[in-house]
Amino acid sequence: MKRLLLVITSLLGVATLSAQTLDQCRQMARENYPEIAQYDLIARTEQYNLSNAARAWIPQLSLSAQATYQSATPTYPEAFDAILSANGIDMAGIRRDQYKVALDVSQTIWDGGQSKANRTLAEAEAAEQRSAVDVSLYDLMQRVDNLYFGILLLDERVAMTEALIGVLESNLRRMQSYLDNGVAMQSDVDNIEAELLSAKQTLGEVEASRASYRRMLEIFIGEPLNDTQLSRPAMTEVKSRTSARPELDLFEAREGRIAAQRRAINNSVMPRFAAFAQGYYGYPGMDMFKSMVSPEWSLNAMVGIRMSWNIGAFYTKRNNLEKLNAQEAQIAIQRDVFLFNSRMQTAEEDGEIARLKEALEEDDRIVELRRNVRMAAESKLENGVIDATDLLQKISDETRATINRSTHQIELLRAVYQLKHTLNQ
Numbered sequence: 001m002k003r004l005l006l007v008i009t010s011l012l013g014v015a016t017l018s019a020q021t022l023d024q025c026r027q028m029a030r031e032n033y034p035e036i037a038q039y040d041l042i043a044r045t046e047q048y049n050l051s052n053a054a055r056a057w058i059p060q061l062s063l064s065a066q067a068t069y070q071s072a073t074p075t076y077p078e079a080f081d082a083i084l085s086a087n088g089i090d091m092a093g094i095r096r097d098q099y100k101v102a103l104d105v106s107q108t109i110w111d112g113g114q115s116k117a118n119r120t121l122a123e124a125e126a127a128e129q130r131s132a133v134d135v136s137l138y139d140l141m142q143r144v145d146n147l148y149f150g151i152l153l154l155d156e157r158v159a160m161t162e163a164l165i166g167v168l169e170s171n172l173r174r175m176q177s178y179l180d181n182g183v184a185m186q187s188d189v190d191n192i193e194a195e196l197l198s199a200k201q202t203l204g205e206v207e208a209s210r211a212s213y214r215r216m217l218e219i220f221i222g223e224p225l226n227d228t229q230l231s232r233p234a235m236t237e238v239k240s241r242t243s244a245r246p247e248l249d250l251f252e253a254r255e256g257r258i259a260a261q262r263r264a265i266n267n268s269v270m271p272r273f274a275a276f277a278q279g280y281y282g283y284p285g286m287d288m289f290k291s292m293v294s295p296e297w298s299l300n301a302m303v304g305i306r307m308s309w310n311i312g313a314f315y316t317k318r319n320n321l322e323k324l325n326a327q328e329a330q331i332a333i334q335r336d337v338f339l340f341n342s343r344m345q346t347a348e349e350d351g352e353i354a355r356l357k358e359a360l361e362e363d364d365r366i367v368e369l370r371r372n373v374r375m376a377a378e379s380k381l382e383n384g385v386i387d388a389t390d391l392l393q394k395i396s397d398e399t400r401a402t403i404n405r406s407t408h409q410i411e412l413l414r415a416v417y418q419l420k421h422t423l424n425q
Helices: 002-017 022-032 034-057 078-086 114-180 186-221 246-267 288-293 313-382 388-423
Strands: 060-069 097-110 272-283 298-308
Touching: 022 034, 022 114, 022 186, 034 114, 114 186, 114 246, 114 313, 114 388, 186 388, 246 313, 313 388
Parallel strands: none
Antiparallel strands: 060 097, 097 272, 272 298
């Protein structure tokens, strides 16, 4: 039992460690997302379509049977029938009830390029569907990023609030000591205690928000985070502004599908050639004279080459091609709109990154100054120069400056990774 518990604990530890970084969370979310199964379904559908297109070259067999009764059948002219009767020859003629069991075999020689066009179209449609899934999964990465950086921000808020609580508790003990020695008033103690309770209340709210974000991230990655501390991604520079988004691949795949449809339409107006063989067992046979003499069933066969040409395809060809041209123009507009919006978003994110970098340049100095002011205020409080209200103000100023610095650091990271997502780099 102890060994089993140790193994389970080790496995849980591995699972926990597997979700510590942003890249790991992205990969796990991608593998856990239900839409990932679409790739396999698309591949299977593509193989079925390709197989169907290839089977156009397999000999086609057709088995049929029929029994008919005709109102009239071929007969001899009366004069010829009289001559035969005079010579004692009885020619009954073709019977009105006729029977046939037939087998037709047809082998395509040239189909006007239709089967090749169908194979190309099947591949183009599968490529378009895979690109659409790529876009959906790429959007998933953005949702994971938002949760991940949201958790990092809340982690900083928790750490800063806990640090504030520590400072307030230290000053509360100091103020209580002053009160016991008669050098402070109860209102000073109450003021600090109220601020401490407020900070603890804020801590509870922030921890609840963080727990909610972590639960949502767990749903995405399909594993519990437990007490895992998410690590900050490394700060990187985005030098190139060339977009390589999967949406561009989707536009290209749609154009490829339209090109395949255009080839299929052009090939639909071409003639088809096929070799065929027909055989049947029945009555009457191909030898009509023999069937006039005897009602016996016989085997009959015929081979040849057949041409078929669907002239009606010319009626709709032009309209169908114009429809594809209109779709192609729509795709070009959609691509231009996407690139325009991407450039706008890139410019906005570049501006946000510049703003946050500038803010961070001053944050360290602001925090240092606020800490010095707070420590000086604590010294003044010991000497009775200021009261607890003034000290609390200085503590709040330092806490706010520290939170602003941590927030700016996380926001800068998020802005950089947002820009990388926009450009797919």
